[in-house]
Amino acid sequence: MLTENKKNKASTASANATDTEVPGPDAEMLPTRKRRPEVAFPRGHEEVKFGDLTLYLVEKRMGKSRRNFLSNLARSKGFCVDDALSGNVTHVVSEGNTAQDLWNWLEEQGFGETRDTHVLNISWFTESMSAGRPVPVELRHYIQNPAVDHRSCAHPSDKPESAVSPYACQRRTTLDNHNKIFTDALEVLAENMEFIGNRGPCLAFRRAASVLKSLCAPLQHLEETHRLPCLGEHSKAILEEIFECGSSSRAEDILNDERYRTMKLFSSVFGIGPKTAESWYHRGLRTFEQVLSEPSIRLNRMQTAGFLFYEDISKPVSRTEASALKIIVEEAVICVNPHATVHITGGFRRGKEFGHDVDFIIKTPEPGQEDAVLPAVIQRFKTQNILLYSDFQDSTFDLSQLPTHRFEAMDHFSKCFLILKLKREQESCEREASRDWKAVRVDLVAPPLERYAYALLGWTGSTLFERDLRRFARLERGKLLDNHALYDKATKTLLPACTEEEIFAHLGLEYIEPWQRNA
Ligand code: CTP
Ligand code: MN
Numbered sequence: 001m002l003t004e005n006k007k008n009k010a011s012t013a014s015a016n017a018t019d020t021e022v023p024g025p026d027a028e029m030l031p032t033r034k035r036r037p038e039v040a041f042p043r044g045h046e047e048v049k050f051g052d053l054t055l056y057l058v059e060k061r062m063g064k065s066r067r068n069f070l071s072n073l074a075r076s077k078g079f080c081v082d083d084a085l086s087g088n089v090t091h092v093v094s095e096g097n098t099a100q101d102l103w104n105w106l107e108e109q110g111f112g113e114t115r116d117t118h119v120l121n122i123s124w125f126t127e128s129m130s131a132g133r134p135v136p137v138e139l140r141h142y143i144q145n146p147a148v149d150h151r152s153c154a155h156p157s158d159k160p161e162s163a164v165s166p167y168a169c170q171r172r173t174t175l176d177n178h179n180k181i182f183t184d185a186l187e188v189l190a191e192n193m194e195f196i197g198n199r200g201p202c203l204a205f206r207r208a209a210s211v212l213k214s215l216c217a218p219l220q221h222l223e224e225t226h227r228l229p230c231l232g233e234h235s236k237a238i239l240e241e242i243f244e245c246g247s248s249s250r251a252e253d254i255l256n257d258e259r260y261r262t263m264k265l266f267s268s269v270f271g272i273g274p275k276t277a278e279s280w281y282h283r284g285l286r287t288f289e290q291v292l293s294e295p296s297i298r299l300n301r302m303q304t305a306g307f308l309f310y311e312d313i314s315k316p317v318s319r320t321e322a323s324a325l326k327i328i329v330e331e332a333v334i335c336v337n338p339h340a341t342v343h344i345t346g347g348f349r350r351g352k353e354f355g356h357d358v359d360f361i362i363k364t365p366e367p368g369q370e371d372a373v374l375p376a377v378i379q380r381f382k383t384q385n386i387l388l389y390s391d392f393q394d395s396t397f398d399l400s401q402l403p404t405h406r407f408e409a410m411d412h413f414s415k416c417f418l419i420l421k422l423k424r425e426q427e428s429c430e431r432e433a434s435r436d437w438k439a440v441r442v443d444l445v446a447p448p449l450e451r452y453a454y455a456l457l458g459w460t461g462s463t464l465f466e467r468d469l470r471r472f473a474r475l476e477r478g479k480l481l482d483n484h485a486l487y488d489k490a491t492k493t494l495l496p497a498c499t500e501e502e503i504f505a506h507l508g509l510e511y512i513e514p515w516q517r518n519a
């Protein structure tokens with residue numbers, strides 16, 4: 001995340017020493033390791049050009065004066081260099097250390113494996129100095145932790161060449177999960193961390209589960225996990241227990257934990273996030289009845305609808321129901337704009353059989369038509385008497401405001417979050433004699449035509465797949481991706497795309513089909 005990389009320019013000695021033995025800022029002959037006197041470039045006014053990276057140079061073996069020299073050289077070229085191994089560091093650079101020594105030292109410093117930090121040898125640094133910009137990190141630049149063999153494979157017993165990538169956007173993850181027994185436990189731990197507000201460990205457990213979901217066969221032995229990325233010691237401990245006992249006692253304890261159960265119950269209501277759920281829990285509330293009879297609690301419109309239709313919308317929506325809704329949405333959209341088309345996105349586009357809602361993206365053929373669609377569609381649902389709840393958000397999209405340097409949870413397109421009545425099939429009507437409809441959650445988004453491919457990619461998910469696409473774009477390609485656009489920091493341009501394939505090509509990624517994005 002961009003906000004994590006605060007520019008923490010640690011100040012060092014700033015003697016204006018010029019020494020003929022020392023190459024100037026543009027010298028490209030760095031790999032030599034002669035003893036150098038301590039030197040520094042004039043400090044204090046370097047312009048930060050690559051604010052998304054923060055380098056840290058390991059002094060061990062490199063030596064103090066060479067480290068100072070290289071740090072200042074990098075700063076003079078617009079790089080951020082931190083003198084301390086802080087949480088801001090994105091690239092650790094080492095020279096002359098064996099992988100074992102370096103990783104022992106990093107571990108002594110409390111350097112966590114789950115961090116998004118590249119650990120690189122000096123060649124990446126040298127090439128970057130020579131290019132005057134950060135060069136893309138390649139496999140050959142990495143100093144890999146010998147304790148974790150990253151050269152593993154999609155099939156646990158495959159050849160080592162087919163390594164599993166630490167980025168979900170470089171893995172093909174279908175719905176065919178061969179490691180459900182492990183991923184279910186890891187996801188319970190992740191969810192529990194999310195409820196506690198512990199985002200780092202939550203993400204680490206989610207990443208671990210995601211890597212296992214991409215494997216094309218069940219894990220057979222704990223040893224196979226040594227070849228997989230993103231599996232920290234906590235995740236491995238869970239897997240170890242499942243291998244030994246058939247289940248994880250930690251996951252089971254969580255499932256029985258009152259706090260977890262209450263948080264899970266409350267946050268299953270449309271409009272109730274972890275914060276509200278937590279505050280109700282701390283007030284001693286444990287059931288819906290208690291919440292609804294507590295006079296001091298005032299529900300907003302969304303939460304009121306969430307409770308009113310809870311019985312229906314807490315049940316999964318089937319693919320058959322999604323297809324029926326598509327026809328209803330299409331009819332409404334065509335009334336407004338006969339040339340507009342409706343496309344299913346979200347989980348159903350990834351091939352899921354059930355979802356918590358149905359997501360649709362509307363494509364309008366002419367620029368500027370997108371903003372009129374949703375208000376008219378909502379009006380039509382109202383006239384048809386099938387609109388149970390509507391939260392419409394008008395477009396705040398402004399091309400001139402791009403790129404956004406901070407990823408926002410919500411994009412700026414015209415969109416709405418709805419609850420609609422869907423006619424039930426005959427048999428189920430007879431069972432539930434009272435009413436002939438089911439309430440279902442529906443999301444609609446209408447981006448401008450030239451933003452369509454980016455919006456489609458963003459709304460297809462999965463959440464972790466999207467997250468890793470953005471992380472990959474930023475860390476590996478120096479580009480900023482969101483639901484609106486892809487921005488190339490080197491050329492300071494927005495990259496146009498009409499299809500998802502073009503976006504993957506811009507990123508130098510193999511194309512991953514929607515049904516392979518279930519990371
Ligand atoms: N999304 C988004 N902006 C929003 C809302 C959603 O980019 N304002 C994205 C989410 O990141 C996700 C996708 O749209 O990738 C679908 O969101 P959601 O319906 O919550 O999840 P699904 O993957 O469809 O899961 P489910 O089947 O449970 O609905
Ligand atoms: Mn969805």
Ligand code: MN
Nearest residue numbers: 346357359443
């Ligand atoms: Mn949705």
